[in-house]
Amino acid sequence: MFLRKVFLGFLISCLSFCGLAQSTRVFGEGKKIYKVVLLGDADVGKTALCEALGNRAFRDDLEPTIFAGISLMKFCDIKGEEVFIQVWDTAGQERYRALTKTYLTGSNVALVVFDKTNRKSFENVDLWIEYVRDSAGSNCKIILIGNKTDLEEVVIRKDLKDKAIYFTVDDYLETSARYSGGINDLKYIVARVLLKGERLKLDRFEAVEIELPLNRKVGCC
Numbered sequence: 698m699f700l701r702k703v704f705l706g707f708l709i710s711c712l713s714f715c716g717l718a719q720s721t722r723v724f725g726e727g728k729k730i731y732k733v734v735l736l737g738d739a740d741v742g743k744t745a746l747c748e749a750l751g752n753r754a755f756r757d758d759l760e761p762t763i764f765a766g767i768s769l770m771k772f773c774d775i776k777g778e779e780v781f782i783q784v785w786d787t788a789g790q791e792r793y794r795a796l797t798k799t800y801l802t803g804s805n806v807a808l809v810v811f812d813k814t815n816r817k818s819f820e821n822v823d824l825w826i827e828y829v830r831d832s833a834g835s836n837c838k839i840i841l842i843g844n845k846t847d848l849e850e851v852v853i854r855k856d857l858k859d860k861a862i863y864f865t866v867d868d869y870l871e872t873s874a875r876y877s878g879g880i881n882d883l884k885y886i887v888a889r890v891l892l893k894g895e896r897l898k899l900d901r902f903e904a905v906e907i908e909l910p911l912n913r914k915v916g917c918c
């Protein structure tokens with residue numbers, strides 16, 4: 698099981714170097730695909746949020762992510778055109794941090810997650826945002842997410858306002874991956890920053906996971 702994960706992680710690393718990491722790819726019959734990267738400390742709930750975005754049920758037994766996982770989701774229809782997002786769920790453990798920087802290449806949106814019950818994860822937000830600024834380019838939008846609102850919170854709104862970086866991000870929201878709290882808002886915010894200027898219909902935001910076309914050439918090297 699561990700070896701399988703290591704192999705998959707290695708494959709993902711290769712793909713990221715080979716061009717799958719580029720933003721706004723077009724695949725299949727000319728469908729648009731945007732790259733969204735989840736990052737933040739270990740255990741903050743990135744994988745749980747990725748599951749929630751894909752409309753999958755919450756699980757207590759999630760294992761720590763190794764390298765990163767990629768999910769391709771049909772995100773919404775805009776004027777009859779299907780929009781897809783490629784969600785990169787990165788590993789928060791320190792030993793994978795150098796790789797996380799490479800996964801950020803070409804991303805359209807970075808979802809920087811902290812755990813509202815864990816102050817250290819909140820303090821480290823500065824570091825993750827610095828990674829995004831250094832590796833993803835200036836066009837990448839940053840959405841800050843305070844997760845686990847269903848538990849007793851240690852980080853409160855005032856703490857956020859005391860943090861200079863809070864005023865530099867494109868949006869902030871709070872979620873509970875456990876109870877899907879804030880997940881629809883998150884979908885809406887991601888769609889809004891990606892497709893600004895488009896007329897958005899809230900009821901069309903359905904993130905449905907589809908098969909990752911790893912066997913297709915996605916503008917690869």
Ligand SMILES: Nc1nc2c(ncn2[C@@H]2O[C@H](COP(=O)(O)OP(=O)(O)OP(=O)(O)O)[C@@H](O)[C@H]2O)c(=O)[nH]1
Pocket residue numbers: 737738739740741742743744745746756757758759760761762763787788789790844845846847848872873874875876
């Ligand atoms: N109560 C509660 N637990 C959560 C929530 N989100 C995640 N968890 C739990 O927190 C633990 C860590 O969640 P993960 O999604 O694996 O965390 P991660 O950020 O992906 O961690 P790494 O992959 O190691 O970087 C798991 O036991 C989840 O079930 C939440 O909103 N509320």
Ligand SMILES: [Mg+2]
Pocket residue numbers: 743744745760761762786787788789
């Ligand atoms: Mg994870």
